[in-house]
Amino acid sequence: MPEWRDIRDGGRLLYDPGFCTREEADAFLAWLQSEIPGRQETVRGNPLPRLNAWFADDGLRYSYSGLSHVGSGWLPELAEVKRHVEAASGTTFNSLLLNRYRTGQDSIGYHTDAEPELGENPAVATVSFGSERDFVLRHRKKREVLTYRVGHGSLLVMAGTSQHHWLHSVPKTDEVVGERISLTFRLILGAEGAPSSKVS
Numbered sequence: 001m002p003e004w005r006d007i008r009d010g011g012r013l014l015y016d017p018g019f020c021t022r023e024e025a026d027a028f029l030a031w032l033q034s035e036i037p038g039r040q041e042t043v044r045g046n047p048l049p050r051l052n053a054w055f056a057d058d059g060l061r062y063s064y065s066g067l068s069h070v071g072s073g074w075l076p077e078l079a080e081v082k083r084h085v086e087a088a089s090g091t092t093f094n095s096l097l098l099n100r101y102r103t104g105q106d107s108i109g110y111h112t113d114a115e116p117e118l119g120e121n122p123a124v125a126t127v128s129f130g131s132e133r134d135f136v137l138r139h140r141k142k143r144e145v146l147t148y149r150v151g152h153g154s155l156l157v158m159a160g161t162s163q164h165h166w167l168h169s170v171p172k173t174d175e176v177v178g179e180r181i182s183l184t185f186r187l188i189l190g191a192e193g194a195p196s197s198k199v200s
């Protein structure tokens with residue numbers, strides 16, 4: 001059984017390279033590629049170097065990097081993955097950001113998932129499909145870097161105080177790599193720390 005790992009300053013990580021079987025991961029990747037193409041968002045005039053899609057409970061609102069979304073419910077296939085991720089991580093989630101990295105030149109820069117509506121110590125769970133990529137955590141103050149080579153069908157959960165003290169990224173690579181799709185699950189809370197109310 002994969003075990004939680006404590007990292008500096010109260011962060012916690014769970015990595016399960018065998019979260020999905022090879023057959024499940026292959027089938028799910030093919031389904032994602034055909035059913036959820038994703039779109040390239042633009043932030044402050046700059047196209048993001050990856051494609052995205054967003055899913056959440058019906059009516060749930062979420063904003064990040066100046067982009068705003070309102071959820072419209074779950075496709076059954078995504079709801080099933082969510083249930084498995086919840087069981088493995090011991091957390092409930094109500095939203096999913098899909099990141100599609102078409103080549104090694106697609107990436108996400110160092111950032112934290114620290115939007116106020118995620119609460120004090122959010123858990124963020126990522127299921128990866130397709131080509132292996134480095135998922136790199138860097139401590140904000142110490143010269144400490146943790147690199148996970150996240151593979152096809154793996155699960156990585158960041159919890160505890162990870163979002164306070166650690167940045168994370170999927171850097172560009174010059175290796176010839178195929179596509180990678182990540183499903184990143186979050187729990188969006190309302191102002192009082194309760195699941196956010198629906199948009200009227």
Ligand SMILES: O=C(O)CCC(=O)C(=O)O
Binds near residue numbers: 108126169170182
């Ligand atoms: O693709 C990944 O594994 C990381 C995505 C990420 O950092 C994010 O969606 O905030």
